[in-house]
Structures are given as structure tokens and as C-alpha cells.
Amino acid sequence: MTDPTIDQPITRKPDFSATHLRKRYRAEARFKFYGVAAIFAALAMLAILLGSIISTGSSAFTQTEIALDIKLDAAKIDPDGTRDPESLARANYRTIVRDAMRAQFPEVSGRRDLRKLYKLVSTGSDFTLRQIVEADPALIGTTQTIWFKSSADLDQLNKGAIPRDVPEGDRRVNDAQITWFDALSDDGRTRRSFNTTFFTSGDSREPEQAGVWGAVVGTMLTLFVTLVLSFPIGVMSAVYLEEFAPKNRWTDLIEVNINNLAAVPSIVFGLLGLAVFLNFFGLPRSAPLVGGLVLALMTLPTVIIAGRAALQSVPPSIREAALGVGASPLQTVSHHVLPLAMPGILTGTIIGMARALGETAPLLMIGMVAFIVDIPRGFTDAATVLPVQVFLWADAPERAFVERTSAAIMVLLAFLILMNLAAVLLRRKFERRW
Amino acid sequence: MNTIILIIVLLGLTTFAYRYGRRKALTSVEGRVANLHSLPSYHGAYVALWCGLPALIVVALWLILQTDLVERMVLSGISDGISGMTKGQISLLLSDIRNLATGDITSRTPSPMVQAAAAHYVELQRLGFMLMTGAAVILTSGGLYFGLKAIQPTLRARPQVERIVRWLLLIASVIAILTTIGIILSLMFESIRFFGQVNPIEFLFGLTWSPQTALRADQVGGSGAFGAVPVFAGTLLITVIAMIVAVPIGLMAAIYMAEYASPTTRSLVKPALEILAGIPTVVYGFFAALTIGPLFRGAGESIGLSVASESALAAGLVMGVMIIPFVSSLSDDVINAVPQSLRDGSYALGATQSETIRQVILPASLHGIVGAILLAVSRAIGETMIVVMAAGLSANLTANPLEAVTTVTVQIVTLLVGDQEFDSAKTLAAFALGLVLFLVTLALNVVALRVVRKYREEYD
Numbered sequence: 001m002t003d004p005t006i007d008q009p010i011t012r013k014p015d016f017s018a019t020h021l022r023k024r025y026r027a028e029a030r031f032k033f034y035g036v037a038a039i040f041a042a043l044a045m046l047a048i049l050l051g052s053i054i055s056t057g058s059s060a061f062t063q064t065e066i067a068l069d070i071k072l073d074a075a076k077i078d079p080d081g082t083r084d085p086e087s088l089a090r091a092n093y094r095t096i097v098r099d100a101m102r103a104q105f106p107e108v109s110g111r112r113d114l115r116k117l118y119k120l121v122s123t124g125s126d127f128t129l130r131q132i133v134e135a136d137p138a139l140i141g142t143t144q145t146i147w148f149k150s151s152a153d154l155d156q157l158n159k160g161a162i163p164r165d166v167p168e169g170d171r172r173v174n175d176a177q178i179t180w181f182d183a184l185s186d187d188g189r190t191r192r193s194f195n196t197t198f199f200t201s202g203d204s205r206e207p208e209q210a211g212v213w214g215a216v217v218g219t220m221l222t223l224f225v226t227l228v229l230s231f232p233i234g235v236m237s238a239v240y241l242e243e244f245a246p247k248n249r250w251t252d253l254i255e256v257n258i259n260n261l262a263a264v265p266s267i268v269f270g271l272l273g274l275a276v277f278l279n280f281f282g283l284p285r286s287a288p289l290v291g292g293l294v295l296a297l298m299t300l301p302t303v304i305i306a307g308r309a310a311l312q313s314v315p316p317s318i319r320e321a322a323l324g325v326g327a328s329p330l331q332t333v334s335h336h337v338l339p340l341a342m343p344g345i346l347t348g349t350i351i352g353m354a355r356a357l358g359e360t361a362p363l364l365m366i367g368m369v370a371f372i373v374d375i376p377r378g379f380t381d382a383a384t385v386l387p388v389q390v391f392l393w394a395d396a397p398e399r400a401f402v403e404r405t406s407a408a409i410m411v412l413l414a415f416l417i418l419m420n421l422a423a424v425l426l427r428r429k430f431e432r433r434w
Numbered sequence: 435m436n437t438i439i440l441i442i443v444l445l446g447l448t449t450f451a452y453r454y455g456r457r458k459a460l461t462s463v464e465g466r467v468a469n470l471h472s473l474p475s476y477h478g479a480y481v482a483l484w485c486g487l488p489a490l491i492v493v494a495l496w497l498i499l500q501t502d503l504v505e506r507m508v509l510s511g512i513s514d515g516i517s518g519m520t521k522g523q524i525s526l527l528l529s530d531i532r533n534l535a536t537g538d539i540t541s542r543t544p545s546p547m548v549q550a551a552a553a554h555y556v557e558l559q560r561l562g563f564m565l566m567t568g569a570a571v572i573l574t575s576g577g578l579y580f581g582l583k584a585i586q587p588t589l590r591a592r593p594q595v596e597r598i599v600r601w602l603l604l605i606a607s608v609i610a611i612l613t614t615i616g617i618i619l620s621l622m623f624e625s626i627r628f629f630g631q632v633n634p635i636e637f638l639f640g641l642t643w644s645p646q647t648a649l650r651a652d653q654v655g656g657s658g659a660f661g662a663v664p665v666f667a668g669t670l671l672i673t674v675i676a677m678i679v680a681v682p683i684g685l686m687a688a689i690y691m692a693e694y695a696s697p698t699t700r701s702l703v704k705p706a707l708e709i710l711a712g713i714p715t716v717v718y719g720f721f722a723a724l725t726i727g728p729l730f731r732g733a734g735e736s737i738g739l740s741v742a743s744e745s746a747l748a749a750g751l752v753m754g755v756m757i758i759p760f761v762s763s764l765s766d767d768v769i770n771a772v773p774q775s776l777r778d779g780s781y782a783l784g785a786t787q788s789e790t791i792r793q794v795i796l797p798a799s800l801h802g803i804v805g806a807i808l809l810a811v812s813r814a815i816g817e818t819m820i821v822v823m824a825a826g827l828s829a830n831l832t833a834n835p836l837e838a839v840t841t842v843t844v845q846i847v848t849l850l851v852g853d854q855e856f857d858s859a860k861t862l863a864a865f866a867l868g869l870v871l872f873l874v875t876l877a878l879n880v881v882a883l884r885v886v887r888k889y890r891e892e893y894d
Binding site: 024025027028030031032034035036037038039041042043045046048049052053056232233234236237239240241244245253254256257258259260261263264265266267268269271272274275276281282297300301304328329330354357358359360361364365367369379387388390391394402405406409412413416420 | 438498501502505592596599600602603604606607608609610611613614616617620621623624682683684685686687689690691694703706707709710712713714715716717718719720721723724725755758759762786787788789791792809812813815816817818819822823843846847850851864865868871872875876879880883
């Protein structure tokens with residue numbers, strides 16, 4: 001590098017004065033401070049993000065319950081006295097729960113007040129009671145103290161998410177309900193217990209009955225399809241491109257193409273899935289099969305790139321030694337190179353799967369946004385996945401869904417942490433430096 | 435479900451063929467492996483390929499083609515009843531038939547014709563499955579027979595098996611190309627249909643975007659204007675905001691980590707930043723919509739500004755945070771690739787560390803940093819969930835970051851989610867937007883990858 005000014009005499013003398021030096025050092029300190037500030041800004045955002053999710057979400061793991069003295073009147077549940085399961089299933093449990101509430105608050109009268117009173121417990125209470133009776137018919141004829149889930153609004157009140165000091169019209173719980181609830185609390189008839197429903201049931205319109213299990217199962221089915229497709233195909237194409245492909249324009253094209261495919265926005269894969277898998281091949285909408293196919297196409301470039309990197313890191317001496325003792329090229333790869341590259345390939349695959357796990361946009365395109373109550377049982381059942389469940393709940397207007405959304409995010413993050421941890425451990429355990 | 439069982443049975447048979455072929459090869463030389471041309475496992479693989487491959491190919495093709503074929507046959511069976519129907523009515527009828535046949539709830543009470551057609555549909559499907567099973571059984575047993583018959587000590591099993599495996603490897607690596615072709619074709623095909631209804635010039639340069647087309651002539655609103663400029667402008671606005679957040683923070687973080695930080699700090703901070711990249715975008719979207727949006731609105735109100743609850747600022751800021759690790763890790767690599775000799779030369783001339791960075795390292799790594807920023811821009815343009823949840827739907831043509839704007843990805847999602855009709859301009863518009871999105875991100879990626887590669891070669 002030649003500077004044109006170098007031939008001319010230097011007119012400006014370098015400034016060696018202490019003030020100038022101090023200025024330069026100050027600039028140095030400033031610059032360094034900017035760097036620290038940038039890192040702190042990024043980490044602070046991470047902390048705020050995780051903090052806000054955890055602080056809003058952790059309360060969803062408990063659920064307020066109300067104890068009622070239920071008179072399991074034989075005349076009402078099983079008038080024939082046969083204990084026949086069918087007649088047990090037919091009994092009107094709703095009135096039994098309501099009678100118990102009226103017995104608890106005999107002073108309440110009038111249809112409107114009673115309706116408010118009934119709203120203290122979840123609408124699923126009659127089902128809870130039915131299950132209890134069906135599990136143990138011997139209870140019929142006795143009076144039992146049974147804990148029922150409170151309605152989602154009261155649950156929010158109990159957790160402090162609905163403030164008590166705002167005007168009655170501005171909150172979803174009215175004064176009478178608060179008075180009744182407080183009376184129950186003073187009686188020791190309320191408690192907060194672990195919310196098992198959240199982990200065992202599917203989606204629901206009622207927040208207190210909604211859970212993530214349906215979405216978790218859907219996620220597992222979808223990711224299974226993704227793994228089964230993207231892992232073998234990814235490994236095979238990595239092996240071909242790295243070990244067998246001749247260096248020509250075609251393989252160059254494949255390589256450029258794979259690198260670009262890795263950077264295509266995920267929603268475009270969704271459009272592809274919609275146009276090809278749903279409209280052209282007529283596969284069912286909302287199915288884990290289609291979701292898995294789309295995500296497999298999306299993860300494929302990641303697996304291929306990771307696979308090639310892992311194959312590249314195996315030293316040529318291994319190949320030469322194998323070829324030297326008479327192995328065919330395919331034997332060399334399958335007996336020696338691939339096993340040595342496997343930890344790296346698996347790490348890349350897990351990272352790709354983790355990304356597929358968090359992906360939402362392409363699944364919206366193929367209709368996995370439906371409201372699905374049932375737990376999916378097969379690859380062609382309508383299903384949803386965890387991130388889409390988060391998206392759906394984030395849109396729900398009820399206050400109680402906010403904490404459930406955060407809790408679902410925590411479940412999602414837990415899965416992601418597990419997968420990444422597995423990748424890190426795998427790398428630690430099998431990493432080899434040649 | 436039956437198909438899965440069939441495939442499992444086929445795979446089981448293939449395993450059996452492998453073991454049997456292997457054993458047969460061994461017995462044919464009475465256990466003296468040296469007398470075989472190929473190792474026994476290759477003989478096994480040879481039989482297994484003969485047994486499994488043709489059958490699996492036939493089953494796969496059958497599954498792809500069957501639905502279409504059956505539907506065609508069902509429709510031709512009721513051709514008198516549907517002669518006067520439009521395409522849309524036929525597809526509606528077909529979905530009724532399909533639902534009835536699979537036992538789902540239909541939208542209308544089925545007419546006798548539909549019921550008969552559904553029965554026909556079920557019948558054809560059963561027939562198809564039986565034929566497929568039959569074909570698969572014949573192919574597997576035939577393959578098994580041929581494979582086993584061919585086994586002799588002199589059979590050149592290894593070269594033959596290896597040739598097939600190499601073909602399989604080649605096919606696997608072509609799938610990535612097929613994906614790209616599939617993306618381009620599907621986007622092009624639907625976009626061409628869209629541009630048949632809407633003038634491309636109007637789409638690219640029109641200033642009003644209101645894709646709700648009126649279903650009836652007398653309906654209010656919904657004139658169906660497809661001028662996408664407000665959508666592009668919204669995307670640009672949010673991307674610019676995201677870049678204003680991500681580039682300085684990401685770049686400074688990368689510089690600090692590459693030049694100042696001790697190895698311990700580096701080993702702690704780098705994974706922590708990568709967590710930001712690993713968080714699903716739907717989580718960022720929720721965070722933006724629930725925390726940042728209301729926060730900005732409250733802050734705006736307290737100083738007398740009206741901030742939309744779904745402001746471009748909130749979405750852009752959160753998107754910027756998401757992109758920070760992207761910029762920082764790419765720039766970190768780039769800065770680390772600058773040769774140490776350049777730094778040493780600068781220090782020897784008396785420059786401080788920051789002077790070295792600003793006057794030597796940054797100019798030397800500019801290519802790579804530009805490439806990283808371009809990749810980040812392409813990422814921001816294609817990002818969907820944050821903007822779907824935190825930016826609005828209204829296509830305002832504005833440069834004010836406090837107002838709600840919409841983006842290409844948001845429009846794609848809103849136009850397609852919950853819609854099953856693929857003839858209206860409204861749904862086709864989503865594919866046209868998708869095509870624009872794909873082409874823009876592709877161009878950015880190609881340029882960025884080329885820039886980065888060129889730069890890398892400079893110092894290698």
C-alpha cells in the first residue's frame with residue numbers, strides 16, 4: 001500500500017502533548033465502555049424477557065380450588081340403585097354441585113344472584129364430580145367434602161391478577177362474588193394446589209380446564225416425522241456431497257442452493273407446504289404428518305451443512321488408511337468416516353430439531369392453528385404444536401390465558417433447553433481434536 | 435394407519451431378506467468366507483434391496499397418486515349430477531364426500547347422490563389399498579425369489595449394492611434442489627394466477643392495500659385494492675428500526691468480545707447471547723405484544739404522544755433484540771479472521787486499541803460485516819411471528835414509527851389462515867407477496883454470501 005502523501009514533507013507535527021494523550025485514552029475508555037454497554041443491553045433484554053415470562057407464568061402452575069360439601073344423594077344419582085355405569089353417567093351432577101353451593105350460602109336468592117354464585121366454580125365441576133362417583137360408586141349416599149376448581153376469574157382474583165380496588169364495573173368479578181369467596185377463604189374452604197390439568201389435558205375455551213398436553217403430543221408427533229425424514233436424507237446428501245460428488249458445476253449449484261435454502265424465511269416453506277402437500281397431494285390439513293414434512297424440508301439444509309462440516313473434520317489419513325487396506329470407497333465412509341463424524345452430525349441435527357421445535361409461521365400456513373381439544377392419536381389427526389398453542393393463547397381475551405401462555409412458553413423453553421443441553425453434552429463427550 | 439402397518443411389514447420382510455440372503459451366501463461356501471466374491475453382508479443387502487426397494491417405491495407412488503385418482507373416478511361416477519356446477523361447487527361437493535367417507539361431520543345434510551358417491555369413495559379406497567397391498571406382496575416375494583436365486587459365491591454383490599447406494603445418496607442430495615424448485619414453482623404458479631386478475635404494475639406500485647374483496651355486489655367496503663406499496667413500506671420501516679437496534683449493539687458486542695474480553699468472559703457471554711437466538715420467535719412476539727407494546731403506549735401517553743398499541747416501534751425493537759446475536763456472532767467470526775499481523779503493526783505505530791479497531795480492523799473486515807448485516811436484514815424481512823403478534827394489520831403508508839403498520843409476512847398469514855378457498859384474488863395475493871419475499875431475501879442472501887466468501891478468500 002502506497003500513500004500518495006508519503007513523498008511530500010509532513011507538515012503536521014504529531015501531537016505528543018499530555019492533553020492529547022489523555023484525550024486519546026479517554027476515547028479508548030469510551031470505546032471500551034460502548035462495548036460493555038452493548039453486551040449489557042443485550043443481556044438485560046434477555047433478562048427482562050425471561051423475567052417477565054417467568055413472573056407472569058409461574059402462577060399458572062397452581063390453581064385455586066374450592067371445597068364444597070357434596071351430598072351424593074342416591075335418589076338423584078342412581079334412582080334405580082343398580083350402580084349401573086350408564087345410569088351413573090346420565091345423572092345430573094350439575095344440580096348436585098349447585099345444591100351444595102346453595103347449602104353453603106343459604107342467604108343467596110334470586111336468579112341473577114344464584115347465577116353469579118354458580119359461577120364461583122369451574123363449569124367442568126360436574127364432570128369432575130362424575131369422575132369421582134364413577135371411580136368409587138360406594139360414595140353414593142354419603143356426604144363428601146370435595147375440592148373443585150374455581151372459575152378462572154376467581155382464580156385470577158385469588159392470585160392478585162384482578163385487583164380488588166377498581167370499580168366493580170371494570171373487573172370481571174363482582175363484589176358479591178368477592179364476598180362469597182372471602183367467606184369461603186375464612187372458612188378454610190379455598191386452597192391453591194398444583195395445576196395438574198395444565199399438564200394433562202388438551203386445549204379448552206375455559207382457562208381453568210386448558211392444558212398443554214395436546215400440544216406436547218402434537219409437537220412430538222410432528223418432530224418425529226421431521227427427524228425420520230430430515231436425518232437420513234440430510235446425512236445421505238452430506239455424505240454424497242462431501243465424499244463422492246465430483247467437483248463440477250452441478251455440485252456447485254447444489255451447494256449454493258443448500259446455503260440459500262438455509263436462509264429462506266420459514267414462512268415460505270409454509271407456502272410451499274400449502275401449495276404442494278395440501279393443494280396438490282391433498283394431504284389432510286392440520287396434520288402432524290404435513291407439519292413434519294414442512295419442518296423436515298426446513299431443517300434439511302441445517303442437517304446437511306452440519307453433516308458436511310463434521311465429515312470435513314475427519315482427517316484424510318483415516319480415509320487413506322482404510323482405502324490402503326482394501327476397503328471400497330463406500331466401505332471407507334460407512335465403516336470409518338461416518339462413525340467418526342456421527343457426534344458432530346447428531347449435534348447439528350439436535351440443533352436443527354430445536355429450531356424446528358420453536359417454529360410457528362410455516363405451521364400456521366398448513367392449518368395447524370385450529371382449536372383442538374382432543375389429544376392427537378396419529379400422524380393424520382388434527383393437532384397443534386406448542387409454539388402454535390402459545391400463539392393461540394396469546395390471542396385469547398381472558399386474563400387467565402395470559403399466565404397460561406407464559407407457562408406454555410416455559411414448557412417450550414424447557415424442551416429447548418433440554419435439547420440444547422443434549423447437544424452440548426454430546427459435543428463434550430465425543431469431541432475429538434485431530 | 436393401515437398404510438403404516440403395511441410399510442412396517444415391508445420393512446420387516448426386508449430385514450428378513452437381509453438375514454436370509456446372508457445365511458444363504460454363507461451356506462453356499464460352507465462357511466468359508468474367503469471363497470465368496472463379496473462379504474456375506476453384501477449378499478444380504480443385495481437380497482434386501484431386491485426385496486424391499488421396488489415394493490416401497492410402488493407403495494410411495496401409489497400413495498401419492500391414489501387420492502387424485504379416486505376422486506376423479508368418484509366425480510366421473512356422478513358426472514350427470516355435477517354437469518352444471520362451477521369448479522368451486524365441485525370442490526365443495528368433493529370435500530363433503532370426503533368428510534362423509536371418513537366419518538367426519540359434513541357441513542350440510544348429505545343428498546342421496548353425495549351418500550352414494552361417498553360409499554363409492556370408500557369402496558374405491560378399499561379396493562385401492564387391497565391392490566396396493568397385493569402389488570407390494572407380489573413385488574416383495576418376487577424380489578426375494580430373484581435375489582435369493584442370484585446368490586452364488588461368484589455373485590458380484592458388493593459393486594452392485596454400492597452402485598445402488600450411490601444412486602440413493604445422489605437422490606437424497608437432489609431433494610434440496612427439488613425443494614427450491616418446488617418453492618419457486620408453487621409461488622410462480624399461484625402468482626401468475628393472481629396477476630391474471632390483478633395488474634402486476636398495480637400490485638407493485640399501487641398505494642392502497644385492502645385485500646377484502648366483496649362477496650356480494652351490494653356489500654359495503656372491501657373494494658379489493660391490491661397496491662402493495664404500504665405493505666412494503668411497513669416491512670421496510672420495521673426492518674430499519676430493527677437494524678437501528680441490532681447493528682450498533684451487535685457490532686459493539688462483537689468488537690468487545692473479539693478484542694477486549696478475556697477468554698472467561700467470552701465463554702460466558704457468547705452462549706448467553708446465543709440464547710437470544712435460540713428463543714422461539716413466538717415468544718418474542720408474545721413479549722412484544724404483552725410487555726413492550728403497552729409499555730411504549732404508557733410512556734407515550736405520559737409525555738402526550740399517541741402511540742398505537744401495535745406500534746411499529748415495539749415490533750421493530752423486539753425484532754432488533756432477536757437479531758442482535760445474529761449480527762454479533764457473524765461479525766465476531768469476521769473480526770477474528772483479521773490477521774494478527776495487522777493489529778501488531780498498528781500497535782507498533784503507537785495506536786491505542788480502539789484506534790486500531792476503528793482504523794485498521796473495521797476497514798479490514800468491512801466486507802464481512804456488510805455481509806453479516808445483509809443476512810440480518812434478510813432475516814428481519816422474513817421474520818413472521820413477532821410482527822404477526824405485535825404489528826398491526828392496517829396498511830398505513832407512514833414513516834411514523836409510533837403508528838401501526840403491516841408487513842409482507844403479516845399479510846401472508848392473515849390472508850391464508852383459516853381460508854380454504856384458493857381461487858380468489860385475496861388468497862392468491864398471499865402467494866404473490868410470498869414470491870416477492872422469496873426473491874428479495876434470495877437476492878440479499880446471494881449477495882451477502884458472495885461478499886462474505888470473497889472477503890474470506892482475501893485473508894486465507
